[in-house]
Amino acid sequence: MRFFSDNAAPVHPAVLAALADANVLDTAYDGDAWSKQLDGRFSDLFDADVRALWVPSGTSANCLALAALCPPHGAIICHRDAHIQNDECGAPEFYTHGAKLLLAEGPGAKLTPGAIQGVLDATRNDVHQVQPHAISITNATEYGLVYTPAEVAAIGDLARARGLGLHMDGARFANAIAHLECAPADVTWRAGVDALSFGFVKNGGMSAECLIFFRPELADATLYRRKRAGLLLSKGRYLAAQILAMLDNDLWIENARTANAGATMLAEAAGDRLVNPVEANEVFLRVSPEEAARLRALGFDFYDWGPGEARLVISWNQHAESIAPLARAIARL
Amino acid sequence: MRFFSDNAAPVHPAVLAALADANVLDTAYDGDAWSKQLDGRFSDLFDADVRALWVPSGTSANCLALAALCPPHGAIICHRDAHIQNDECGAPEFYTHGAKLLLAEGPGAKLTPGAIQGVLDATRNDVHQVQPHAISITNATEYGLVYTPAEVAAIGDLARARGLGLHMDGARFANAIAHLECAPADVTWRAGVDALSFGFVKNGGMSAECLIFFRPELADATLYRRKRAGLLLSKGRYLAAQILAMLDNDLWIENARTANAGATMLAEAAGDRLVNPVEANEVFLRVSPEEAARLRALGFDFYDWGPGEARLVISWNQHAESIAPLARAIARL
Amino acid sequence: MRFFSDNAAPVHPAVLAALADANVLDTAYDGDAWSKQLDGRFSDLFDADVRALWVPSGTSANCLALAALCPPHGAIICHRDAHIQNDECGAPEFYTHGAKLLLAEGPGAKLTPGAIQGVLDATRNDVHQVQPHAISITNATEYGLVYTPAEVAAIGDLARARGLGLHMDGARFANAIAHLECAPADVTWRAGVDALSFGFVKNGGMSAECLIFFRPELADATLYRRKRAGLLLSKGRYLAAQILAMLDNDLWIENARTANAGATMLAEAAGDRLVNPVEANEVFLRVSPEEAARLRALGFDFYDWGPGEARLVISWNQHAESIAPLARAIARL
Amino acid sequence: MRFFSDNAAPVHPAVLAALADANVLDTAYDGDAWSKQLDGRFSDLFDADVRALWVPSGTSANCLALAALCPPHGAIICHRDAHIQNDECGAPEFYTHGAKLLLAEGPGAKLTPGAIQGVLDATRNDVHQVQPHAISITNATEYGLVYTPAEVAAIGDLARARGLGLHMDGARFANAIAHLECAPADVTWRAGVDALSFGFVKNGGMSAECLIFFRPELADATLYRRKRAGLLLSKGRYLAAQILAMLDNDLWIENARTANAGATMLAEAAGDRLVNPVEANEVFLRVSPEEAARLRALGFDFYDWGPGEARLVISWNQHAESIAPLARAIARL
Structure with a gap:
C-alpha cells in the first residue's frame, strides 16, 4: 500500500465518466458549455458572486492568484514551509515577475496574526524594501492542520487593516471543509479571503483545479495572464467537466471525508507518535529508522520527513x- | 457541421481509453511508467536521441522551446502571421522574460531564407539592438502550407551559419507529415531543427502536447522552467498516456490523413476560390459575404478571415x- | 567637426558648476535639498501639479514611464522607427516584464491618429492577443520633426477615448519647444500626455534626465521601480543639481535654440537635399557616397543613414x- | 557632524576635477577614451585579465553580476542581512527575472562555508526547488567586518566544488583592502571570486561604480543587460573619468584608509560598547536611548540600529x- 502522496492516487470514476460525456464537439478554450457553468456553480457553492477559472495545476492556480494580488515590486507573506516557497521552483517569482516571499514561522505550517505582524514590523516603509501586498495561507496546511473560520478571519482582519490581499492555497481545501463541517464561505470570503486555489486533483480529479476570485474584478487581468502562461488549454471543456463532476453530488466533500477518516484511523493507532494533530488527510509520525523499515517491510510506502x-x-x-492493516502495524510498533 | 477549428473536435476514443487504462496508482509528476516512455518512443520515431516533455498546451510547448533557445535580451525571428506573435497573448515574451519577436513576411505565413536574411540585415550588431538568437517556423503554417524538408533545411543552414537556434511550431505537425509522406526526422533535426512543438490536441488528443528537443541538453533547464510555469501536472501519467495512445498504431498520422483528405476534397470543389494551395487540413476560400451567408444558411460554420x-x-x-455536403455546396456557389 | 550625435557633445559649464556647488554633505538618495526641489520647479514650468523623478538615462525614463502605463500582458503602440523599438535593446520589454510594442508607420517617424487607429483595428479584443494600453510618441521625432500641440492633442483624444495612456519620449523635448515656441504644457498634459521623458543630456547635461508624471499617482509605484532597477543613485543631489542648472535662466531652452539654429542654417544650405523638413536639431540629407566622402575629407563627421x-x-x-563651414560645404556639393 | 552614511559625504575634489577634464567632445556610451581604459587599468590592479564595466549604482553592479551568475529558475545564497536582500527593493529578483535569494546566518553579516553548506543541504535536488547557482558575499560586510583572503578562499572552494558562481558586493571593497593590506587579487579571483561590485561612490566618488568580471566571458551578455536596463549612460566618459580619478595615485585606498582610521579611533573610545570588531569604516555601538540622545545633543548624527x-x-x-570630538564624547558616556 502506498501512502506517498494523494497525487499518486487514480482518478475517481465519475471524473473519467465526465470526460466521456464531454467528448463532443464544442467551442474551444473556455467558450464551451461546461466552462460557462463554473462561475454559477461556484457562486452557488460559496453563496456569493465569484469568478471561477479552471487551470491545470495547483501551482498555476496559486501563482495566478498571487500575481493578481501583488505587483512585481511587492512581497507576499507566507509560512516558511509553504508549498509556494518550497515546492514550486520559484513559480511565484515567475508569475509575479519577481515579487518576494517574506517568510513567517509557526507550528504545523500555520500562520497567526502575530507571526504575520512580526514580518510587517520588520519591514521598513521605504522604497529600499519590497512592501508586503498580500498574505498567502494554506488550508489544510502542509502539515495537515486546518485553519478554522475564526483563525482565518483574524488573519483577514489584519490583511484588511493593512491593505493586503489574502490568498488561500486550498490544494486540500476539501479536506479542510470535511474537517470543519462549515460552509465553504465561512472559511473563505466571509473570513476575508480574496482568492482561493480550490484543489481537485489530490481529491480524485485528473488535471483540473479551480481558481476562485471572491473579488470578481481580480479575474479580469487574470484571464490574460492565464492565456499568456500557456494555461488556457484549447479543449477546456475537459477541465471544466472534471470540476463539475467533483461538485455533482458533493463528490468533492465525500472523497475528502473518506481520506480524512483514514487519517483519523491512523492517528488513533499512532497515539503519542503523532507530530501534529491530525485534522485532514495527512499523518506525521515519529518513527525511528528501524521502525520505518519494519513498516516498509510490511509493504507500506511513505516518505521520510526529516529525521x-x-x-x-x-x-x-x-x-x-485498506487502512486498517497499516493502523494495526503502527499500533504494534 | 462546424469547420471552425480542429480544437473544437472531440477526442479520439483511443485517447479516452488510454486515460482509463492509466487510471491506477503511480508516481506523481513525471515519474510514472507512462511519462518515462516518452523519450524512448520519440527517439524511435525520430531515429535520434531526443528528449520529450509533455505539456498541457501548444502555447506552453512553443514558449518553453523559445526560452531554451533565446535569452531575455535576444530576439526570435518569426513570420508576421505566426501564432506566437498573434495568438498567444505575449506568452513568448513572458516565458523568455522579454525577448523580442522580429517579424518577417512571406506568402502563406511561410518564411524563406531570404525573408529571414532581410531581418538579420536590418539588425545592427551592437548592444543597442536585441540580437537574433533563434528562428521559429510553423509546419504546417497558419495558412495550411507545408514546409518541405528542403525548405526547412535551407532555413536550418542559415540558422547554423548565423548561430541561431531553430524551433518548429508543429501544432499541425502531423498534418504536415501526412502531406509530405517523409520521415519525421527529415523535416526536423536532419533539416536543422533544434526543438519541435509536436501537437496532438488538434489531432484527436485532449490536453497533451509534446515538446521535443533534438539537442537533448536543451531539456535540462527546461525541466525547471516547466515546473516553474505550473506546467508539471501532478498526475502526469494522464498526459503521457494520451500521447502514447496517439503514437500507438500510428494513430497520429492516420488522424491527420483523414483531416487532410477532407481538406483536399474541399480544395477540389473550391477551384479558383482557393487563397492558398491546400497542403494540410485548412482551406482558405475567397467568398463574398453573401456567399458565406449562403453556406452558413446550409448549416456550415466557419470563420471569416479578413474581407x-x-x-x-x-x-x-x-x-x-461528412465533408461531401460542404464540398457540393462550395462547388455550387 | 563632429556632427555624429548630441550625446558626443560636452557638458555645459553651468552644469559642471552646479555639481561643484552641490558638493556638500547631504542626505542620500533623493532626500537632499536639490532633489526635493524638482516637483516644485517642474510644476511651475508646466503650470500643473506634476511629479518629477531624476533618472540617469533616457532609456530608463522612457521605460519607467511605459511600465507605469502598461501591464506585462499589454501592448504599447509606437512608431516603427521609435528609439524604444530600435535602440534600447529591449528595455521596454525588460521594464514592463514583457509587454509588446505594436508598430505603426508614418513619414518622419511621426504617428498620426489614423496610423494608431490602424493598429487598434488590427487587434482582436480577446485574451489571445495583447491589448493596447498605451501610446508612445517622440517629440522631436527620431527624424527631427516636431509634433504641434494640435497634433499631440489629436492623439491624446484618441488615447482618452480608448482608455490608453500617452507617453512622450522627449529626449529632444527642448528642441521641440524651441521650435514650437509654445508653453511646455501645451504640447504635453494639455494635449493629453500622461508622462514625459524630459531629456537634458543631449542638450548640455551630463547624466540626468527627468521623468515627469502629469498624473501624479503614476509616480507612486514608479518610485519602487526606480529603486528596483538600480536607478536610485545614492548621491542623487548630483543629478538633481544638473537638472536644476538646466532650468535656471532657461538654459535648457537657450541651448536648444542654439542647436536648432545650427540645423536651420544647414537646412537652408541643403535645399533640395533635405529628406525631411528641419524642425529641431537634426538634418537628414540626400548625399551620394562620394559626396559624403568629400564632406568627410573636409573634416566633417556624421553618420550614414541608409543608402x-x-x-x-x-x-x-x-x-x-562653427556651423558655417559645413553649411558652405553642403551648398557647394 | 553627521555619521549617518558614507553616501551623504561629498565627492573628492579629484573626482570633480576629472569631470572637468573629461568635458570635451568624445564618442557616446562607452566608446570614449576614458571608458576604454577601464579594462586595462583594472587588469593591472588585479594582476589578471578582467573586464570592467561602469554602472551608475551599487545595486545595478550587484544585480548585473547576479544575473550573469544565476538563471531565472536558480537561487543565490546570501546572508540574511545582505544589502541585496534588504535594501535593493527586489532588484536581484528584477535583474535575474525571479531567481530566489536563499538566506544563511552568521554573526556580523558574514557567511561561512558551514552556513552556506547548511543552505545547500536543505535544498532537495529536484525540479520542485530552485537550485543554488551562486553565492554572494559582501566585503566589508554590512556590519563592517572584513573577510580575509583565507575566508573568501574557503567559500570559493565550496563554490567551485558545487559549481556555484561567487559574487562579492564590494560597496566598501576599498575599506576591506585598506584593512587587509593585501593585493586586491588575493581576496577576489585568487580566492575564487567571479564577479566584484567595486564601489567608489561611498568612498569619494559621485555616480560611478565598477563591475569587474574575473571570468571575462561573463561580460558578454552583461553588456546587453546593462543597455537593456537603461544603465548604459550616453555620456559614459563622465563615469569612467570618475573611476580613473579614484585609481590615480591610489586615491581609492587613501580615502578608505582615512575612513577606516576614523572608525578605529571611535572603536578605541568605545571599548566594551562595540557590537562587532571594527575592521572597516563602520562602528556599531551599544548605547541606551538616553546615551544616544546625549550624543545627538552634542551635534552628532547617526542611525539607531535596532534596540x-x-x-x-x-x-x-x-x-x-573631526573624529576626535565624537571619540571623546563616546568615551565619556
Whole structure:
C-alpha cells in the first residue's frame, strides 16, 4: 500500500465518466458549455458572486492568484514551509515577475496574526524594501492542520487593516471543509479571503483545479495572464467537466471525508507518535529508522520527513478496510 | 457541421481509453511508467536521441522551446502571421522574460531564407539592438502550407551559419507529415531543427502536447522552467498516456490523413476560390459575404478571415461522407 | 567637426558648476535639498501639479514611464522607427516584464491618429492577443520633426477615448519647444500626455534626465521601480543639481535654440537635399557616397543613414560660426 | 557632524576635477577614451585579465553580476542581512527575472562555508526547488567586518566544488583592502571570486561604480543587460573619468584608509560598547536611548540600529581632527 502522496492516487470514476460525456464537439478554450457553468456553480457553492477559472495545476492556480494580488515590486507573506516557497521552483517569482516571499514561522505550517505582524514590523516603509501586498495561507496546511473560520478571519482582519490581499492555497481545501463541517464561505470570503486555489486533483480529479476570485474584478487581468502562461488549454471543456463532476453530488466533500477518516484511523493507532494533530488527510509520525523499515517491510510506502519522522498521506480511494492493516502495524510498533 | 477549428473536435476514443487504462496508482509528476516512455518512443520515431516533455498546451510547448533557445535580451525571428506573435497573448515574451519577436513576411505565413536574411540585415550588431538568437517556423503554417524538408533545411543552414537556434511550431505537425509522406526526422533535426512543438490536441488528443528537443541538453533547464510555469501536472501519467495512445498504431498520422483528405476534397470543389494551395487540413476560400451567408444558411460554420475570405478547418473525425455536403455546396456557389 | 550625435557633445559649464556647488554633505538618495526641489520647479514650468523623478538615462525614463502605463500582458503602440523599438535593446520589454510594442508607420517617424487607429483595428479584443494600453510618441521625432500641440492633442483624444495612456519620449523635448515656441504644457498634459521623458543630456547635461508624471499617482509605484532597477543613485543631489542648472535662466531652452539654429542654417544650405523638413536639431540629407566622402575629407563627421542619406546632429555648443563651414560645404556639393 | 552614511559625504575634489577634464567632445556610451581604459587599468590592479564595466549604482553592479551568475529558475545564497536582500527593493529578483535569494546566518553579516553548506543541504535536488547557482558575499560586510583572503578562499572552494558562481558586493571593497593590506587579487579571483561590485561612490566618488568580471566571458551578455536596463549612460566618459580619478595615485585606498582610521579611533573610545570588531569604516555601538540622545545633543548624527544600538559610518573626508570630538564624547558616556 502506498501512502506517498494523494497525487499518486487514480482518478475517481465519475471524473473519467465526465470526460466521456464531454467528448463532443464544442467551442474551444473556455467558450464551451461546461466552462460557462463554473462561475454559477461556484457562486452557488460559496453563496456569493465569484469568478471561477479552471487551470491545470495547483501551482498555476496559486501563482495566478498571487500575481493578481501583488505587483512585481511587492512581497507576499507566507509560512516558511509553504508549498509556494518550497515546492514550486520559484513559480511565484515567475508569475509575479519577481515579487518576494517574506517568510513567517509557526507550528504545523500555520500562520497567526502575530507571526504575520512580526514580518510587517520588520519591514521598513521605504522604497529600499519590497512592501508586503498580500498574505498567502494554506488550508489544510502542509502539515495537515486546518485553519478554522475564526483563525482565518483574524488573519483577514489584519490583511484588511493593512491593505493586503489574502490568498488561500486550498490544494486540500476539501479536506479542510470535511474537517470543519462549515460552509465553504465561512472559511473563505466571509473570513476575508480574496482568492482561493480550490484543489481537485489530490481529491480524485485528473488535471483540473479551480481558481476562485471572491473579488470578481481580480479575474479580469487574470484571464490574460492565464492565456499568456500557456494555461488556457484549447479543449477546456475537459477541465471544466472534471470540476463539475467533483461538485455533482458533493463528490468533492465525500472523497475528502473518506481520506480524512483514514487519517483519523491512523492517528488513533499512532497515539503519542503523532507530530501534529491530525485534522485532514495527512499523518506525521515519529518513527525511528528501524521502525520505518519494519513498516516498509510490511509493504507500506511513505516518505521520510526529516529525521525520525514519516509522512503518510491518505487518498480518496483508501477506505477503512485498506487502512486498517497499516493502523494495526503502527499500533504494534 | 462546424469547420471552425480542429480544437473544437472531440477526442479520439483511443485517447479516452488510454486515460482509463492509466487510471491506477503511480508516481506523481513525471515519474510514472507512462511519462518515462516518452523519450524512448520519440527517439524511435525520430531515429535520434531526443528528449520529450509533455505539456498541457501548444502555447506552453512553443514558449518553453523559445526560452531554451533565446535569452531575455535576444530576439526570435518569426513570420508576421505566426501564432506566437498573434495568438498567444505575449506568452513568448513572458516565458523568455522579454525577448523580442522580429517579424518577417512571406506568402502563406511561410518564411524563406531570404525573408529571414532581410531581418538579420536590418539588425545592427551592437548592444543597442536585441540580437537574433533563434528562428521559429510553423509546419504546417497558419495558412495550411507545408514546409518541405528542403525548405526547412535551407532555413536550418542559415540558422547554423548565423548561430541561431531553430524551433518548429508543429501544432499541425502531423498534418504536415501526412502531406509530405517523409520521415519525421527529415523535416526536423536532419533539416536543422533544434526543438519541435509536436501537437496532438488538434489531432484527436485532449490536453497533451509534446515538446521535443533534438539537442537533448536543451531539456535540462527546461525541466525547471516547466515546473516553474505550473506546467508539471501532478498526475502526469494522464498526459503521457494520451500521447502514447496517439503514437500507438500510428494513430497520429492516420488522424491527420483523414483531416487532410477532407481538406483536399474541399480544395477540389473550391477551384479558383482557393487563397492558398491546400497542403494540410485548412482551406482558405475567397467568398463574398453573401456567399458565406449562403453556406452558413446550409448549416456550415466557419470563420471569416479578413474581407472576402473564409477559413475552414477539417478535424480528424470529419470523414469523406461528412465533408461531401460542404464540398457540393462550395462547388455550387 | 563632429556632427555624429548630441550625446558626443560636452557638458555645459553651468552644469559642471552646479555639481561643484552641490558638493556638500547631504542626505542620500533623493532626500537632499536639490532633489526635493524638482516637483516644485517642474510644476511651475508646466503650470500643473506634476511629479518629477531624476533618472540617469533616457532609456530608463522612457521605460519607467511605459511600465507605469502598461501591464506585462499589454501592448504599447509606437512608431516603427521609435528609439524604444530600435535602440534600447529591449528595455521596454525588460521594464514592463514583457509587454509588446505594436508598430505603426508614418513619414518622419511621426504617428498620426489614423496610423494608431490602424493598429487598434488590427487587434482582436480577446485574451489571445495583447491589448493596447498605451501610446508612445517622440517629440522631436527620431527624424527631427516636431509634433504641434494640435497634433499631440489629436492623439491624446484618441488615447482618452480608448482608455490608453500617452507617453512622450522627449529626449529632444527642448528642441521641440524651441521650435514650437509654445508653453511646455501645451504640447504635453494639455494635449493629453500622461508622462514625459524630459531629456537634458543631449542638450548640455551630463547624466540626468527627468521623468515627469502629469498624473501624479503614476509616480507612486514608479518610485519602487526606480529603486528596483538600480536607478536610485545614492548621491542623487548630483543629478538633481544638473537638472536644476538646466532650468535656471532657461538654459535648457537657450541651448536648444542654439542647436536648432545650427540645423536651420544647414537646412537652408541643403535645399533640395533635405529628406525631411528641419524642425529641431537634426538634418537628414540626400548625399551620394562620394559626396559624403568629400564632406568627410573636409573634416566633417556624421553618420550614414541608409543608402544615399546622411544624418547630421547639431549640439548645444555648435554656434553659427562653427556651423558655417559645413553649411558652405553642403551648398557647394 | 553627521555619521549617518558614507553616501551623504561629498565627492573628492579629484573626482570633480576629472569631470572637468573629461568635458570635451568624445564618442557616446562607452566608446570614449576614458571608458576604454577601464579594462586595462583594472587588469593591472588585479594582476589578471578582467573586464570592467561602469554602472551608475551599487545595486545595478550587484544585480548585473547576479544575473550573469544565476538563471531565472536558480537561487543565490546570501546572508540574511545582505544589502541585496534588504535594501535593493527586489532588484536581484528584477535583474535575474525571479531567481530566489536563499538566506544563511552568521554573526556580523558574514557567511561561512558551514552556513552556506547548511543552505545547500536543505535544498532537495529536484525540479520542485530552485537550485543554488551562486553565492554572494559582501566585503566589508554590512556590519563592517572584513573577510580575509583565507575566508573568501574557503567559500570559493565550496563554490567551485558545487559549481556555484561567487559574487562579492564590494560597496566598501576599498575599506576591506585598506584593512587587509593585501593585493586586491588575493581576496577576489585568487580566492575564487567571479564577479566584484567595486564601489567608489561611498568612498569619494559621485555616480560611478565598477563591475569587474574575473571570468571575462561573463561580460558578454552583461553588456546587453546593462543597455537593456537603461544603465548604459550616453555620456559614459563622465563615469569612467570618475573611476580613473579614484585609481590615480591610489586615491581609492587613501580615502578608505582615512575612513577606516576614523572608525578605529571611535572603536578605541568605545571599548566594551562595540557590537562587532571594527575592521572597516563602520562602528556599531551599544548605547541606551538616553546615551544616544546625549550624543545627538552634542551635534552628532547617526542611525539607531535596532534596540540599544547605533551605527556610525565614517566617510573619506572625516579626518582625525573631526573624529576626535565624537571619540571623546563616546568615551565619556
